[in-house]
Amino acid sequence: MRRLAVAFSGPSNSGKTTLILKVAENFIKSGLKVAIIKHDPADKAQFDVEGKDSYKFSQTGADVVVLSPTRTTYFSQRKSELEDVIKILPDFDVLLVEGLKNLPLPRISVFKDSIDESYLPFSDAIATYEKVTPFGLENIDLGDTDRVCEWILNNAKVV
Incomplete structure (x- = not known):
């Protein structure tokens, strides 16, 4: 059991859910x-x-697990922090977190159409269809799931 964690951020409809599904x-x-x-x-x-x-x-x-301001949906009705959720999920190799940009996790920000620079200060890499490498961050092709998985295995945080 590896117990690696990584997070994904990005604007609505940027492809976060689709990418997380493919990675999972x-x-x-x-x-x-x-x-x-x-x-x-x-x-x-x-x-x-x-x-x-x-x-x-x-x-x-x-x-x-779905975290919201008022509940955690995984047989619980209280707000939880990441550490609490990890205790609920003791048996995993890879934890994929969508959102929660304040968490201290390595983070891939996802951009389908254009890059929203407001996400860059808490990003470690970006996933986009653009071929440029702006802002000093690694740019992973949004369509290359294998490469995204490789980045995760090399950069995720052990939790």
């Missing part, structure tokens, strides 16, 4: 156990609803 499926096919935490800052997540992110994440076979 890639790791699971490789025999790794994956857990996913999704941040719900507006406290509006719907559960077990086809088409919603939490439903899509659960379809990968990963354990899923």
Whole structure:
């Protein structure tokens, strides 16, 4: 069990969910156990609803936790910090966190159309379709899931 953690950030509709799904499926096919935490800052997540992110994440076979300001959805109705959630999920190799930009985790910011520079101060790499390497950050091709997984294995934080 590796217990590695990495986070993903980016604007709405930037491709974060799609990338996390692909990364989770890639790791699971490789025999790794994956857990996913999704941040719900507006406290509006719907559960077990086809088409919603939490439903899509659960379809990968990963354990899923959704954090919001008022609850943690994983058999709990209290707000939790990352350390609390890790205690709930003791058996994982890779933890993928969507959002929660204040967490001290290595972070890939995802940009589908244009780069939003407000995400760069807390980014360690970016994933985009653009071929430039702006801002001194590693730019991973958003379509290259294997390369994203490689970056995670090389840069994720042991938790």
